Amino acid sequence: MLRNSFVHIQGFTIDDEEDLWANGVRDWDDALASDQLNAEQRQSLEISLAALAARDAVYFSEQYRAGSRWRLLPDFDDETAFLDIETTGLGGDSYLTMCGILDSSGFKAYIRGDNLDQLVNDLDQYKLVVTFNGISFDVPWLRRELGPLLNNAAHVDLMHVFRGLGLRGGLKKIEKTVGLDRGGDLSMLTGRDAVVLWNLAQDGEPNALETLIRYNAEDVSSLPRLAEYAYGQNSVGTPMAVPGYFSTARFDTSTLPYDSSLVQYLCR
Amino acid sequence: MGTKEQLARVLSALLYTEHPILSNTVFLAAWGGWPDAAESATRSLRELVRQLSATLFVSIDPEDFFDFAEQRPMISNESSGSRKLTWPKNEFYYWKADDGGRDLLIFIGVEPNLKWRTYTDLIHKIASESDTRLLVTVGALLDSVPHTRSPRVTGSSVNTDLGPGFEHIRYAVPNYEGPSGLTSVLVDRLGQDNIPSASIWGHSPHYLQVAQNPTLTHAILSELQQFIAAPIDLSKLAKEAEEFDENLVRALSDQQEIEGYVKRLEERYDSEEEYRQSPEPAALVQELEDFLRQQRGSDETAEDGDNDD
Numbered sequence: 001m002l003r004n005s006f007v008h009i010q011g012f013t014i015d016d017e018e019d020l021w022a023n024g025v026r027d028w029d030d031a032l033a034s035d036q037l038n039a040e041q042r043q044s045l046e047i048s049l050a051a052l053a054a055r056d057a058v059y060f061s062e063q064y065r066a067g068s069r070w071r072l073l074p075d076f077d078d079e080t081a082f083l084d085i086e087t088t089g090l091g092g093d094s095y096l097t098m099c100g101i102l103d104s105s106g107f108k109a110y111i112r113g114d115n116l117d118q119l120v121n122d123l124d125q126y127k128l129v130v131t132f133n134g135i136s137f138d139v140p141w142l143r144r145e146l147g148p149l150l151n152n153a154a155h156v157d158l159m160h161v162f163r164g165l166g167l168r169g170g171l172k173k174i175e176k177t178v179g180l181d182r183g184g185d186l187s188m189l190t191g192r193d194a195v196v197l198w199n200l201a202q203d204g205e206p207n208a209l210e211t212l213i214r215y216n217a218e219d220v221s222s223l224p225r226l227a228e229y230a231y232g233q234n235s236v237g238t239p240m241a242v243p244g245y246f247s248t249a250r251f252d253t254s255t256l257p258y259d260s261s262l263v264q265y266l267c268r
Numbered sequence: 269m270g271t272k273e274q275l276a277r278v279l280s281a282l283l284y285t286e287h288p289i290l291s292n293t294v295f296l297a298a299w300g301g302w303p304d305a306a307e308s309a310t311r312s313l314r315e316l317v318r319q320l321s322a323t324l325f326v327s328i329d330p331e332d333f334f335d336f337a338e339q340r341p342m343i344s345n346e347s348s349g350s351r352k353l354t355w356p357k358n359e360f361y362y363w364k365a366d367d368g369g370r371d372l373l374i375f376i377g378v379e380p381n382l383k384w385r386t387y388t389d390l391i392h393k394i395a396s397e398s399d400t401r402l403l404v405t406v407g408a409l410l411d412s413v414p415h416t417r418s419p420r421v422t423g424s425s426v427n428t429d430l431g432p433g434f435e436h437i438r439y440a441v442p443n444y445e446g447p448s449g450l451t452s453v454l455v456d457r458l459g460q461d462n463i464p465s466a467s468i469w470g471h472s473p474h475y476l477q478v479a480q481n482p483t484l485t486h487a488i489l490s491e492l493q494q495f496i497a498a499p500i501d502l503s504k505l506a507k508e509a510e511e512f513d514e515n516l517v518r519a520l521s522d523q524q525e526i527e528g529y530v531k532r533l534e535e536r537y538d539s540e541e542e543y544r545q546s547p548e549p550a551a552l553v554q555e556l557e558d559f560l561r562q563q564r565g566s567d568e569t570a571e572d573g574d575n576d577d
Contacts, residue, residue: 105443106443106444106445107443107445107446108444108445109444109445110446111446111447114447115446181536182412182536183412183532183533184411184533184536185474185475186412206302206338210447210449213446217444252422252440254411254413254471254540255422255424255440255444257302257449258409259410260305260411260474261410263474
């Protein structure tokens, strides 16, 4: 939890934070009641308390480097969107085809030509957005196509968090490494197949859109599990590990039908 | 064309052969095609029709609802030597309970290409005329599940209460939002009349290229049994499922590539089942917080006790 975290205070290193914990200063209340902070650090902590009370996730986002933002996860769990987009490619004329959002109420698919125009509005409700490689890809792409968005939300990019744990690679490689491999035929698809699925859907291929949505839903639904894993690994043995982090965002992707023969066609 | 003529034209798509009087009815519906993997959904309902000798009483004329270039009529040779053309069928059957209990309305159709609202209006009309108290839609999908585990049958319902007699049945509330299918349209249409509904999906292993999957049909019918007042004999289907499983084991025994893949699916299936059965994360955190609070409470009580001394 953020209240156990001290590295965002000016002049504090991870070693200083560990020393504080070792000296029995486990959270901000302990720290303010102790004599282990100077006036400036005390003031910084009071600002943090006010920011947390005001649900100002951006403040905390600015205090942490991308790889350390996992610390924000439990405190903003109810206001978190796990997000992944699909596009028609990476080139200049490529465009967004869909965006999947998972939060504590479930999974929602935003489709180009259908309900994509609701996305900017809906994103306003979140204080935290969690992606995989979203700092470089998803969020800039969304902003490029849809204009300013997520201005009041912090961003946890799990790719950076996993790099901090020494794990590099794409989403599926990381899943495999940490034992969260999904198995199944859809996990064999890539972003390129998602482009083909979109094009097939535009050409009137029945069930291609449903299959694209399921593909996206599987990727998005994997993010909370990865976030829990990353939080667990980073916080183990520290006061932040209690009570730990269990995301309330979960979605049973098996409730979304998809066309297995299309997947086989793409994997041929 | 005036409104009256339009309505008459729409209603003329319902081809009645009988007007049964049904009461306290459970309405079961399944569509062939893609929401009917290995024909498991429609076969479950056909098995019900067969066992109960349910009566066909009305069908929907396909003319206005299908693009026949997409959903082609089928031509076949009859034993008499003649040729028979079969159009997409959308048929309603009924079964009346002898003891005045719940009657059954069974619909087996094909997902239409066109005019979903009119199509669901027609189904709604039959449901209303049949005193429908509960709708249960049945589907089957190809999924990444292993054939070596119990067939997965999932249920969902937008209603927390499925009505008198079904209070014990609890399904997950669907938490998907986005482009939707015909069942959602029908559920919404009947929901406007406060008719509760549940949706049941059987999951068939996608790597099995089988025309039928009796194991899954058996599992779907077992799930449906709780909605049906009539006793359903599953023994024949159970035997068929057993033979099907044995044949599968034989057919896949020398395919090492499949074996490895199935092993991975088994691991995934097991962890998913564990995940499904685990308490909701929020409940887990609450439980842990309660425990810690309790611990703190007992520590404080102990300290107080010391102070009292």
